Amino acid sequence: MEQIPILQVGEFLLVSIQVDLHDRLVLRLQDDLTAQVVKKQAKGVLIDLSTVEIVDSFIGRMLGNMAALSQMLGAHAVVVGIRPAVAITIVELGLSLNNVHTALNVDKGIALLQTLVKQSSAEVRDEAYPL
Amino acid sequence: MTANKINRLTEIFTRHEKIMLEDWLREQLTALSARQDLISEPDLCRQSAEFLALFTPACRSGSLTDINSPEWKPVLDFLASVSRSRAIQGFSPSETATFVFSLKQTLLAHLRKELGQDAVALADEMWTATVLLDKLGLYTTEVFQKSREEIIKRQQMEMLELSTPVVKLWEGILAVPLIGTLDSSRTQVVMENLLQSIVDTGSRIAIVDITGVPIVDTLIAQNLLKTVAAARLMGAQCIICGIRPQIAQTMVHLGVAFGDVVTKATLADALAYAFRQIDCTVIQQAPRV
Secondary structure, eight states: OOOOOEEEETTEEEEEOOSOOOHHHHHHHHHHHHHHHHHHTOSEEEEEOTTOOOOOHHHHHHHHHHHHHHHHTTOEEEEEOOOHHHHHHHHHTTOOOTTSEEESSHHHHHHHHHHHHHHHHHHHHHHHSOO | OHHHHHHHHHHHHHHTHHHHHHHHHHHHHHHTGGGTTTSOHHHHHHHHHHHHHHHHHHHHHSOSSOTTSGGGHHHHHHHHHHHHHHHHHTOOHHHHHHHHHHHHHHHHHHHHHHHSSOHHHHHHHHHHHHHHHHHHHHHHHHHHHHHHHHHHHHHHHHHHHHTOOOEEEETTEEEEEEESOOOHHHHHHHHHHHHHHHHHHTOSEEEEEEEEOSOOOHHHHHHHHHHHHHHHHTTOEEEEEOOOHHHHHHHHHHTOOOTTOEEESSHHHHHHHHHHHTTOOOOOOOOOO
Protein backbone atom coordinates (compact mmCIF):
# COMPACT_ATOMS: atom_id res chain seq x y z
CA MET A 1 0.00 0.00 0.00
CA GLU A 2 1.13 3.53 -0.77
CA GLN A 3 2.87 5.39 2.01
CA ILE A 4 4.45 8.81 2.36
CA PRO A 5 7.90 8.59 4.01
CA ILE A 6 8.55 10.52 7.21
CA LEU A 7 12.26 11.33 7.54
CA GLN A 8 14.07 12.33 10.69
CA VAL A 9 16.38 15.34 10.30
CA GLY A 10 18.03 16.08 13.65
CA GLU A 11 15.24 16.82 16.09
CA PHE A 12 12.75 17.55 13.29
CA LEU A 13 10.62 15.33 11.07
CA LEU A 14 10.46 15.98 7.34
CA VAL A 15 7.39 14.90 5.38
CA SER A 16 8.05 15.35 1.69
CA ILE A 17 4.88 14.68 -0.33
CA GLN A 18 5.88 13.64 -3.84
CA VAL A 19 2.79 11.81 -5.06
CA ASP A 20 -0.72 12.93 -5.87
CA LEU A 21 -2.58 13.20 -2.61
CA HIS A 22 -5.85 11.39 -2.13
CA ASP A 23 -8.07 11.18 0.91
CA ARG A 24 -7.02 7.76 2.18
CA LEU A 25 -3.33 8.57 1.75
CA VAL A 26 -3.69 11.76 3.78
CA LEU A 27 -5.54 9.92 6.53
CA ARG A 28 -2.79 7.33 6.69
CA LEU A 29 -0.15 10.10 6.73
CA GLN A 30 -1.92 11.67 9.68
CA ASP A 31 -1.79 8.38 11.62
CA ASP A 32 1.86 7.80 10.75
CA LEU A 33 2.88 11.34 11.56
CA THR A 34 1.30 11.43 15.01
CA ALA A 35 2.86 8.04 15.81
CA GLN A 36 6.29 9.21 14.64
CA VAL A 37 6.14 12.52 16.54
CA VAL A 38 5.56 10.62 19.75
CA LYS A 39 8.08 7.91 18.99
CA LYS A 40 10.93 10.19 17.90
CA GLN A 41 10.03 12.97 20.38
CA ALA A 42 10.34 15.44 17.55
CA LYS A 43 10.52 19.17 18.28
CA GLY A 44 9.24 20.16 14.88
CA VAL A 45 7.52 18.88 11.75
CA LEU A 46 8.12 20.13 8.21
CA ILE A 47 5.50 19.31 5.60
CA ASP A 48 6.92 19.91 2.13
CA LEU A 49 4.34 20.50 -0.62
CA SER A 50 6.72 21.73 -3.32
CA THR A 51 5.73 18.99 -5.76
CA VAL A 52 2.01 19.02 -4.96
CA GLU A 53 -0.03 20.54 -7.75
CA ILE A 54 -3.59 19.83 -6.67
CA VAL A 55 -5.15 20.45 -3.28
CA ASP A 56 -8.84 20.04 -2.56
CA SER A 57 -10.85 21.21 0.43
CA PHE A 58 -10.42 17.94 2.35
CA ILE A 59 -6.65 17.88 1.94
CA GLY A 60 -6.46 21.57 2.80
CA ARG A 61 -8.35 20.89 6.01
CA MET A 62 -6.18 17.88 6.82
CA LEU A 63 -3.07 20.05 6.50
CA GLY A 64 -4.50 22.26 9.22
CA ASN A 65 -5.41 19.20 11.29
CA MET A 66 -1.93 17.71 11.00
CA ALA A 67 -0.38 20.98 12.13
CA ALA A 68 -2.77 21.20 15.08
CA LEU A 69 -2.09 17.56 16.05
CA SER A 70 1.65 18.14 15.98
CA GLN A 71 1.32 21.25 18.15
CA MET A 72 -0.73 19.23 20.61
CA LEU A 73 2.02 16.62 20.80
CA GLY A 74 4.63 19.30 21.46
CA ALA A 75 6.08 19.70 17.98
CA HIS A 76 5.91 22.91 15.96
CA ALA A 77 4.59 22.38 12.44
CA VAL A 78 5.62 24.35 9.38
CA VAL A 79 4.14 23.84 5.92
CA VAL A 80 6.71 24.70 3.25
CA GLY A 81 6.94 24.94 -0.53
CA ILE A 82 3.32 25.76 -1.34
CA ARG A 83 3.13 26.70 -5.02
CA PRO A 84 1.48 29.96 -6.10
CA ALA A 85 -1.41 28.15 -7.81
CA VAL A 86 -1.97 25.95 -4.76
CA ALA A 87 -1.87 28.98 -2.46
CA ILE A 88 -4.54 30.71 -4.55
CA THR A 89 -6.66 27.54 -4.52
CA ILE A 90 -6.46 27.22 -0.74
CA VAL A 91 -7.44 30.87 -0.29
CA GLU A 92 -10.30 30.59 -2.77
CA LEU A 93 -11.56 27.50 -0.92
CA GLY A 94 -11.85 29.73 2.13
CA LEU A 95 -9.21 27.86 4.11
CA SER A 96 -6.85 30.44 5.55
CA LEU A 97 -4.75 27.91 7.57
CA ASN A 98 -4.35 30.68 10.13
CA ASN A 99 -2.91 28.44 12.85
CA VAL A 100 -0.25 26.96 10.58
CA HIS A 101 3.24 28.38 10.20
CA THR A 102 4.42 28.61 6.59
CA ALA A 103 7.75 29.14 4.85
CA LEU A 104 8.88 29.43 1.25
CA ASN A 105 11.15 26.38 1.16
CA VAL A 106 12.61 23.65 3.36
CA ASP A 107 15.69 25.74 4.13
CA LYS A 108 13.67 28.66 5.45
CA GLY A 109 11.28 26.24 7.16
CA ILE A 110 14.13 24.72 9.19
CA ALA A 111 15.33 28.21 10.14
CA LEU A 112 11.81 29.11 11.26
CA LEU A 113 11.47 25.88 13.26
CA GLN A 114 14.77 26.58 15.00
CA THR A 115 13.62 30.05 16.10
CA LEU A 116 10.25 28.64 17.20
CA VAL A 117 11.96 25.93 19.28
CA LYS A 118 14.35 28.47 20.79
CA GLN A 119 11.44 30.76 21.71
CA SER A 120 9.44 28.02 23.38
CA SER A 121 12.42 26.68 25.32
CA ALA A 122 13.12 30.25 26.51
CA GLU A 123 9.51 30.46 27.67
CA VAL A 124 9.91 27.19 29.55
CA ARG A 125 13.06 28.46 31.25
CA ASP A 126 11.33 31.68 32.24
CA GLU A 127 8.51 29.73 33.81
CA ALA A 128 10.89 27.38 35.65
CA TYR A 129 13.07 30.14 37.03
CA PRO A 130 11.01 33.27 37.38
CA LEU A 131 13.07 36.37 38.06
CA MET B 1 -34.36 39.84 -66.61
CA THR B 2 -31.52 39.35 -64.14
CA ALA B 3 -28.89 39.72 -66.85
CA ASN B 4 -30.63 42.89 -67.91
CA LYS B 5 -30.48 44.30 -64.41
CA ILE B 6 -26.82 43.61 -63.99
CA ASN B 7 -26.14 45.23 -67.30
CA ARG B 8 -27.99 48.41 -66.51
CA LEU B 9 -26.29 49.09 -63.19
CA THR B 10 -22.93 48.11 -64.59
CA GLU B 11 -23.56 50.17 -67.68
CA ILE B 12 -24.22 53.28 -65.63
CA PHE B 13 -21.11 52.67 -63.59
CA THR B 14 -18.86 52.04 -66.57
CA ARG B 15 -20.18 54.90 -68.67
CA HIS B 16 -20.38 57.57 -66.01
CA GLU B 17 -17.58 56.49 -63.71
CA LYS B 18 -15.86 59.87 -63.84
CA ILE B 19 -18.96 61.96 -63.23
CA MET B 20 -20.25 59.61 -60.56
CA LEU B 21 -16.96 59.75 -58.72
CA GLU B 22 -17.10 63.54 -58.73
CA ASP B 23 -20.73 63.61 -57.57
CA TRP B 24 -20.04 61.04 -54.92
CA LEU B 25 -17.00 62.95 -53.66
CA ARG B 26 -19.09 66.10 -53.39
CA GLU B 27 -21.70 64.21 -51.36
CA GLN B 28 -19.05 62.85 -49.04
CA LEU B 29 -17.36 66.19 -48.58
CA THR B 30 -20.62 67.87 -47.57
CA ALA B 31 -21.44 65.01 -45.21
CA LEU B 32 -17.96 65.06 -43.68
CA SER B 33 -17.45 68.81 -43.81
CA ALA B 34 -16.79 68.94 -40.09
CA ARG B 35 -14.25 66.12 -40.15
CA GLN B 36 -11.64 67.47 -42.52
CA ASP B 37 -9.09 67.33 -39.70
CA LEU B 38 -9.30 63.53 -39.75
CA ILE B 39 -8.96 62.75 -43.45
CA SER B 40 -7.57 64.92 -46.27
CA GLU B 41 -9.40 65.46 -49.56
CA PRO B 42 -6.79 63.67 -51.72
CA ASP B 43 -6.95 60.66 -49.41
CA LEU B 44 -10.74 60.56 -49.62
CA CYS B 45 -10.53 60.93 -53.39
CA ARG B 46 -8.07 58.04 -53.63
CA GLN B 47 -10.23 55.81 -51.42
CA SER B 48 -13.37 56.59 -53.41
CA ALA B 49 -11.70 55.97 -56.77
CA GLU B 50 -10.27 52.70 -55.56
CA PHE B 51 -13.68 51.62 -54.27
CA LEU B 52 -15.39 52.37 -57.59
CA ALA B 53 -12.61 50.58 -59.46
CA LEU B 54 -13.32 47.44 -57.42
CA PHE B 55 -17.10 47.93 -57.30
CA THR B 56 -17.70 48.10 -61.06
CA PRO B 57 -16.09 44.75 -61.99
CA ALA B 58 -17.81 43.10 -59.02
CA CYS B 59 -21.17 44.39 -60.29
CA ARG B 60 -20.39 43.07 -63.74
CA SER B 61 -19.36 39.56 -62.72
CA GLY B 62 -21.20 38.84 -59.51
CA SER B 63 -24.71 38.59 -58.23
CA LEU B 64 -26.12 41.91 -57.04
CA THR B 65 -27.99 40.37 -54.14
CA ASP B 66 -25.36 38.15 -52.57
CA ILE B 67 -22.31 40.06 -51.38
CA ASN B 68 -20.90 36.88 -49.86
CA SER B 69 -20.07 35.46 -53.28
CA PRO B 70 -16.36 35.34 -54.19
CA GLU B 71 -16.72 38.13 -56.79
CA TRP B 72 -17.39 40.61 -53.99
CA LYS B 73 -14.40 39.53 -51.91
CA PRO B 74 -12.06 42.36 -53.07
CA VAL B 75 -14.75 44.98 -52.45
CA LEU B 76 -15.43 43.66 -48.94
CA ASP B 77 -11.73 43.47 -48.14
CA PHE B 78 -11.24 47.04 -49.27
CA LEU B 79 -14.25 48.24 -47.23
CA ALA B 80 -12.89 46.38 -44.19
CA SER B 81 -9.53 48.12 -44.50
CA VAL B 82 -11.19 51.54 -44.90
CA SER B 83 -13.46 50.86 -41.95
CA ARG B 84 -10.57 49.72 -39.77
CA SER B 85 -8.43 52.74 -40.57
CA ARG B 86 -11.38 55.05 -39.85
CA ALA B 87 -12.00 53.35 -36.50
CA ILE B 88 -8.40 54.11 -35.55
CA GLN B 89 -8.59 57.67 -36.93
CA GLY B 90 -11.54 58.35 -34.61
CA PHE B 91 -14.52 58.54 -36.99
CA SER B 92 -17.97 57.78 -35.59
CA PRO B 93 -19.79 54.66 -36.91
CA SER B 94 -22.31 56.72 -38.90
CA GLU B 95 -19.57 58.79 -40.48
CA THR B 96 -17.85 55.59 -41.54
CA ALA B 97 -21.06 54.12 -42.98
CA THR B 98 -21.68 57.38 -44.85
CA PHE B 99 -18.77 56.40 -47.09
CA VAL B 100 -21.02 53.76 -48.67
CA PHE B 101 -24.45 55.32 -48.12
CA SER B 102 -23.52 58.59 -49.81
CA LEU B 103 -23.01 56.65 -53.03
CA LYS B 104 -26.72 55.83 -52.99
CA GLN B 105 -27.87 59.36 -53.72
CA THR B 106 -25.47 59.68 -56.66
CA LEU B 107 -26.46 56.32 -58.04
CA LEU B 108 -30.19 56.98 -57.73
CA ALA B 109 -29.83 60.34 -59.45
CA HIS B 110 -28.11 58.66 -62.40
CA LEU B 111 -30.67 55.88 -62.49
CA ARG B 112 -33.47 58.41 -62.69
CA LYS B 113 -31.71 60.17 -65.55
CA GLU B 114 -31.28 56.88 -67.45
CA LEU B 115 -34.68 55.30 -66.80
CA GLY B 116 -36.81 58.37 -66.18
CA GLN B 117 -39.64 57.22 -68.44
CA ASP B 118 -39.83 53.56 -67.42
CA ALA B 119 -41.29 53.74 -63.90
CA VAL B 120 -41.37 49.95 -63.36
CA ALA B 121 -37.77 49.43 -64.43
CA LEU B 122 -36.72 52.45 -62.34
CA ALA B 123 -38.39 51.05 -59.23
CA ASP B 124 -36.76 47.66 -59.83
CA GLU B 125 -33.30 49.11 -60.31
CA MET B 126 -33.66 51.42 -57.32
CA TRP B 127 -34.61 48.50 -55.13
CA THR B 128 -31.63 46.41 -56.28
CA ALA B 129 -29.23 49.30 -55.81
CA THR B 130 -30.62 50.15 -52.37
CA VAL B 131 -30.43 46.56 -51.13
CA LEU B 132 -26.87 46.20 -52.39
CA LEU B 133 -25.60 49.44 -50.92
CA ASP B 134 -27.40 48.82 -47.61
CA LYS B 135 -25.66 45.48 -47.31
CA LEU B 136 -22.28 47.02 -48.03
CA GLY B 137 -22.97 49.82 -45.55
CA LEU B 138 -23.97 47.41 -42.81
CA TYR B 139 -20.86 45.37 -43.49
CA THR B 140 -18.77 48.52 -43.03
CA THR B 141 -20.42 49.24 -39.69
CA GLU B 142 -19.92 45.67 -38.57
CA VAL B 143 -16.20 45.78 -39.30
CA PHE B 144 -16.00 49.20 -37.67
CA GLN B 145 -17.61 47.84 -34.50
CA LYS B 146 -15.30 44.84 -34.48
CA SER B 147 -12.15 46.92 -34.83
CA ARG B 148 -13.32 49.24 -32.06
CA GLU B 149 -13.83 46.21 -29.82
CA GLU B 150 -10.34 44.99 -30.65
CA ILE B 151 -8.91 48.36 -29.67
CA ILE B 152 -10.79 48.32 -26.37
CA LYS B 153 -9.69 44.77 -25.61
CA ARG B 154 -6.06 45.59 -26.32
CA GLN B 155 -6.19 48.66 -24.12
CA GLN B 156 -7.74 46.66 -21.29
CA MET B 157 -4.92 44.13 -21.48
CA GLU B 158 -2.32 46.90 -21.52
CA MET B 159 -3.91 48.55 -18.49
CA LEU B 160 -3.93 45.27 -16.62
CA GLU B 161 -0.24 44.78 -17.36
CA LEU B 162 0.65 48.36 -16.57
CA SER B 163 -1.14 48.65 -13.30
CA THR B 164 0.19 45.62 -11.45
CA PRO B 165 3.96 45.81 -11.06
CA VAL B 166 5.77 44.00 -8.28
CA VAL B 167 9.06 45.68 -7.32
CA LYS B 168 11.90 44.48 -5.14
CA LEU B 169 12.71 47.13 -2.52
CA TRP B 170 15.44 45.30 -0.68
CA GLU B 171 16.82 41.82 -0.31
CA GLY B 172 13.80 39.95 1.03
CA ILE B 173 11.33 42.84 0.71
CA LEU B 174 8.83 43.23 -2.16
CA ALA B 175 6.48 46.13 -2.82
CA VAL B 176 3.17 46.03 -4.73
CA PRO B 177 1.93 49.54 -5.53
CA LEU B 178 -1.74 49.13 -6.46
CA ILE B 179 -3.37 51.73 -8.74
CA GLY B 180 -7.08 51.79 -9.53
CA THR B 181 -9.99 49.76 -8.26
CA LEU B 182 -9.34 46.19 -7.25
CA ASP B 183 -11.95 43.94 -8.85
CA SER B 184 -11.81 40.16 -8.84
CA SER B 185 -9.95 39.77 -12.13
CA ARG B 186 -7.31 42.30 -11.12
CA THR B 187 -6.92 40.70 -7.71
CA GLN B 188 -6.22 37.45 -9.50
CA VAL B 189 -3.48 39.08 -11.62
CA VAL B 190 -1.95 40.88 -8.63
CA MET B 191 -2.00 37.67 -6.60
CA GLU B 192 -0.34 35.63 -9.33
CA ASN B 193 2.35 38.27 -9.94
CA LEU B 194 3.05 38.68 -6.25
CA LEU B 195 3.24 34.96 -5.49
CA GLN B 196 5.51 34.32 -8.46
CA SER B 197 7.79 37.17 -7.37
CA ILE B 198 7.91 35.72 -3.85
CA VAL B 199 9.10 32.42 -5.31
CA ASP B 200 11.61 34.12 -7.64
CA THR B 201 13.17 36.43 -5.05
CA GLY B 202 12.67 34.33 -1.92
CA SER B 203 11.22 37.36 -0.13
CA ARG B 204 9.88 37.24 3.42
CA ILE B 205 8.03 40.54 3.41
CA ALA B 206 5.56 41.98 0.89
CA ILE B 207 4.40 45.58 1.24
CA VAL B 208 1.04 46.24 -0.44
CA ASP B 209 0.68 49.97 -1.06
CA ILE B 210 -2.92 51.07 -1.68
CA THR B 211 -2.27 54.82 -2.06
CA GLY B 212 -3.60 54.60 -5.63
CA VAL B 213 -6.80 52.73 -4.74
CA PRO B 214 -9.61 55.32 -4.77
CA ILE B 215 -12.24 53.32 -2.86
CA VAL B 216 -11.94 50.49 -0.37
CA ASP B 217 -15.27 48.75 0.22
CA THR B 218 -15.99 45.37 1.73
CA LEU B 219 -15.33 43.52 -1.53
CA ILE B 220 -11.96 45.20 -2.14
CA ALA B 221 -10.93 44.63 1.47
CA GLN B 222 -11.82 40.97 1.09
CA ASN B 223 -9.78 40.76 -2.10
CA LEU B 224 -6.83 42.36 -0.33
CA LEU B 225 -7.17 39.90 2.55
CA LYS B 226 -7.17 37.01 0.07
CA THR B 227 -3.91 38.27 -1.39
CA VAL B 228 -2.44 38.58 2.09
CA ALA B 229 -3.56 35.06 3.02
CA ALA B 230 -2.11 33.58 -0.18
CA ALA B 231 1.22 35.35 0.40
CA ARG B 232 1.26 34.05 3.95
CA LEU B 233 0.86 30.50 2.70
CA MET B 234 4.01 31.09 0.67
CA GLY B 235 5.84 32.09 3.84
CA ALA B 236 5.74 35.85 3.28
CA GLN B 237 4.32 38.41 5.68
CA CYS B 238 2.22 41.18 4.15
CA ILE B 239 2.10 44.79 5.29
CA ILE B 240 -0.70 47.02 3.97
CA CYS B 241 0.16 50.70 3.73
CA GLY B 242 -0.97 53.93 2.11
CA ILE B 243 -4.47 54.01 3.58
CA ARG B 244 -5.57 57.64 3.18
CA PRO B 245 -7.35 59.33 6.11
CA GLN B 246 -10.61 59.57 4.15
CA ILE B 247 -10.48 55.90 3.27
CA ALA B 248 -9.62 54.90 6.82
CA GLN B 249 -12.73 56.76 8.00
CA THR B 250 -14.93 55.12 5.40
CA MET B 251 -13.57 51.70 6.27
CA VAL B 252 -14.25 52.15 9.97
CA HIS B 253 -17.78 53.39 9.19
CA LEU B 254 -18.39 50.37 6.98
CA GLY B 255 -16.96 48.07 9.61
CA VAL B 256 -14.30 46.83 7.20
CA ALA B 257 -11.18 45.63 8.96
CA PHE B 258 -7.95 44.07 7.82
CA GLY B 259 -7.93 41.72 10.80
CA ASP B 260 -4.53 40.97 12.25
CA VAL B 261 -2.66 42.19 9.16
CA VAL B 262 -0.09 44.87 9.95
CA THR B 263 -1.16 48.25 8.50
CA LYS B 264 0.94 51.40 8.27
CA ALA B 265 0.12 54.93 7.13
CA THR B 266 2.88 55.36 4.56
CA LEU B 267 5.25 53.26 2.52
CA ALA B 268 8.16 54.70 4.55
CA ASP B 269 6.64 53.43 7.81
CA ALA B 270 6.02 50.05 6.24
CA LEU B 271 9.62 49.85 5.01
CA ALA B 272 10.96 50.77 8.45
CA TYR B 273 8.79 48.02 9.97
CA ALA B 274 9.96 45.56 7.31
CA PHE B 275 13.61 46.38 8.08
CA ARG B 276 12.99 45.60 11.75
CA GLN B 277 11.36 42.31 10.78
CA ILE B 278 14.39 41.14 8.79
CA ASP B 279 16.81 42.44 11.47
CA CYS B 280 18.18 45.18 9.25
CA THR B 281 19.04 48.66 10.55
CA VAL B 282 19.44 51.89 8.64
CA ILE B 283 21.94 54.29 10.20
CA GLN B 284 21.94 58.04 9.65
CA GLN B 285 25.58 59.12 9.20
CA ALA B 286 26.81 62.18 11.03
CA PRO B 287 26.74 65.15 8.64
CA ARG B 288 30.07 65.85 6.92
CA VAL B 289 31.67 69.12 7.92
